Amino acid sequence: MTQIRIATFNLENFDETAPTAHPSRAERITLMKPQISRLRADIACFQEVHGQERPGQPRALLTLKELLAGTNLDGAALISTKPANDAVFDVRNLVVATHLPVIKPQQMKNELVAAPATSGSPPHPPTRSPSRSVSSGPSCTRRSTSTTPSPAACCTSSPCT
Known part of the structure; x- marks a missing residue:
């Protein structure tokens, strides 16, 4: 049996920072990088990662790549x-x-099922019309019937079917 390590991180709006911001991007990376290295995950799922733009190039995950540099996920595929x-x-x-x-x-956007309707908090009656809550994220065929796609769904040691 093959053992696979999976980790998930909410990086809370992980992006470049203003020069006067605290914690700075460098401080956040210094804090988080040892944790990523320590876990030695084969699959890491990250939430709230912002993309960065450079002149003449498409928006990319440059700050995340900087975080992963020097860890076991350095140069890993980023889906x-x-x-x-x-x-x-x-x-x-x-x-x-x-x-x-x-x-x-x-990437799936709950196209196979209706999104749940949400309204006011119980026990109070709704005060406004119901709104729709929809999540989206990378997935694979194996998860095509799921109501909550998972970013890790596409990463398995065997092909998705």
Whole structure:
């Protein structure tokens, strides 16, 4: 049996920071990098990763790549939420990092099931019309019937079916 380590991190709006911001990006990376190294995850799922722009280049996960540099996930495939232009979103990307083979990444947006309706908090009656709550993220065919796609769904030691 093969053992696989999976970790998940909410990086809380992980991005470049203003020169006067505290904690700075460098301080956050210094704090988080040892934790990523210590866990030695084969698959790491990251939430709230912002994309960065550079002149003449598509938006990319540059800050996340800096965080992973020097860890076991340095140079790993990064599968993320993507807008139509195949870059990454400017804010709150979901990202899966792995050196394991990724057969077929696929982004799903709950197109197979109706989104749950939400309204006012119980026990009070609703005060406004119901709104829709929809999540999106990378997934694979194996998870195609799920109501809550998981970024880790596409990363397995065997092909997605």
